Amino acid sequence: MTSSINGVREQLATFRPLLALSMVMTTSGNEDEILRLATAAVPSLGRCRTTGAYLDGAWRQVGPIGAPPEADLVAARIQSLGDRNGPVLVEGYDWSWAFPLVGLRGNAGHILVSRETEPEEYHQFLLTVLFQQAGAAMANARLHALERRIIAIHDRLTAAAAAGEGPTGIATAVHELSGYPVAIEDRYGNLLAWAGPGCPDPYPKVSATQRDKLLKPAVRSAGAVRSNGRLTAVSQPGHQVEGVIALIDPDGTAGESEQLALEHGNTVLALELAHQRALAETELRLRRDLVEELLAGTDAESAASRAHALGYDLSRRHRVLVLTQGRRHRVEPDAFFRAVQKATRITQVGSLMVTRAGNVAVLADTDHNWEQFRTAVVDQLGGHGSCRVGVGAPCTDPPDFPRSHGQAQLALKLQVTTHAPEQVTKFEDLGVYQLLSEIADIGSLESFLHRWLGSLLDYDASKDGSQLVETLASYLDNGGNYEATAKALILHRNTLRYRLKRIREISGHDLSDPDTQFNLHLATRSWTVTLAMAEAPPA
Structure with missing residues (x-):
């Protein structure tokens, strides 16, 4: 009876320090410190020793503890256990056991404990309790670390957005947070920003069909996906893809923290692109309103006031151009407008334009090689489109714009009526037609x-x-x-x-x-x- 009481006292004497140790580990926010405390307590529980720490799919060095002999075979056995505990053969020991470190966020790994002979059942129970508490403490530490990481990521990306740094600032922030090169592309695959080493020159671009195929998994998952050596997330603030952000990760080594930085960056990018699009649409609407007023015959004061609000110099000499598609290879009106818009940027013809009655009217602010401009439009249509251009006479004041517009329309119509090839026709070159x-x-x-x-x-x-x-x-x-x-x-x-x-x-x-x-x-x-x-x- 006395020996039985003494045994209980001995067990209680061992259990009390274990509870105290559990409290210390739980309050610790350092994962390495938790592992050190847990493994240091192992010898006091049945004269066992820690022979390995297999965490997150790899052996972890914990103080003097490294990988056991035949580490690969031991690791394979531990992996087969999943979240369970179980025996493992370790050279030099009759008894070895892998204890899981299970917490709310899953299993962080296993601690391998060995002994020359099998310990008493009570000591095995104490080891189980020890590593259950260690697993909970590690999960808590990782959760706090993740929260701190989220706050740091949020603060860095919010600062980039608040500073108005645009896609370049977002790419730089994600690169700093993840350590990986970062690419930001528009919906068509054109590079908007790059941060980090190794930016390819020229930047590769696939066909529209291939790009849709590449983006579909990311669109469906609504999160980051791995593909072609990249961890990619799609910015889709509405129903349409606005942009793409990707970590360049050919070895597939980016982990949870890096993916978290990418996905937070993607959230900020989606807001930034939506904001840019809203601004662009507003400016485009204001520009269209100005063009409509000028072509309809607004007064000079009203036109000058609206142009000033847009930061546009209306005092320069202008010509009105009217563009229409030929009969062959016609595209949708919106596609034709976008082609004209891109061609004006490439050739620097002008920035004010509007769609009218199926045609596109452009206010050109200088004289240009108009045939070069027409060719640029055809190129933007894929090289297979068709385009006719009528050019009105110069105008220097707002009241002149309706006249130049009518002349451009007439030049265009005469080109069609006379069965001329698709070309540029200037009103001044009409000869007798101009006189008539x-x-x-x-x-x-x-x-x-x-x-x-x-x-x-x-x-x-x-x-x-x-x-x-x-x-x-x-x-x-x-x-x-x-x-x-x-x-x-x-x-x-x-x-x-x-x-x-x-x-x-x-x-x-x-x-x-x-x-x-x-x-x-x-x-x-x-x-x-x-x-x-x-x-x-x-x-």
Whole structure:
């Protein structure tokens, strides 16, 4: 009876210091200190010794304790235990046991304890309690460390956002917090910012199809994913991807802390990109409003005030350009507008533009190589699009803009009406068309048309598909050359001969007479201008 009481007293004497040790470990915020305290207590519990600490998938050096013999085999056995405890063969010991360090956030690893002979059951129980308490203390320490890390990440990224550093500041902050190179891209894969070493030059860019395929996993997961040597997160403040932030991690070594920095950075980036987009949309709307007012004929004071608010110099000489798509390879209007917008930036033509009636009107603030600009638009459409450009005369005051706009529309319409190839047409280069369009007395122009083309116009109006006036115009524009006229109208020579015969019969004109040819040519050009002005009247 006495020995039994003494045994209980001995157990209680051992258990009390274990409880005190548990309290010390719990209040400690240092993971290494917790491990040191726990392993230092092992010899007092049944004369055991710590032979290894296998934590987070690797052997950890804890004071003098390193990896046991045959470390890889022992590690494989420990891994097979999962969150359980169990026996492990360690060279030189008859008894070895792996105790898990389990806490609220899962299992941090195992502590390997060995003894020449198996300890008493009570001592095994005390070891189990010791490492249960150590596991809880480590989980608590890691949680506090994570909270401190979150606060540090939040403070650093908030400072970058508050300072207005944009994507570059965010990339720099995430690089400093993670230690990895950081790339920030727009939705199309263009590099917005890079922080850290090794920025590729030129920066690689995949096709739109490949990029969608790469981003889909990140979009679905709503978090960071590993792909192609990168840890990537997608900034998607709404339904549309706005940008991408990635840690460059070819070896896949970035851990929880680095991923946390990336995901916090992504949150700040999403807000930054949404803010930038809102600002851009507001500025674009204000610019469109200014263009609409100028083209509609606003007063100089109102236009100057709105331009000043945008920081735009309206006193420079401008031209109004009107762009439209050709008949081939047409794209959506928004896509065409974006192509024009990008081309204006590349060629520095101007920054004020608006979509009107399916066309795009641009206020060009200097004279440029307009064909180069048109080519840039086609390039932005993928090289397969089509574009026509009409250029109005220069204007120096707000009241001049409607006039220049009307001239650009007329130049564009004449380009289409005369079946010219897709090109740039300047109002000043219209020659006789310009003179005809500026005739103030439209009645005299209509009388001239009726005198020379009246019978042919009446015939075309009464016969569906008849194109005698158009045929005559092309014949005269090509200098009476049958081959060139037939090619321009896509007609067989015999069909052309028949039409010219009918023209002579109906009009009574001698097409071989030079004076008659001159007047008919002038009349057909007047007819072309009249058609163009009917759809695009100059202001």
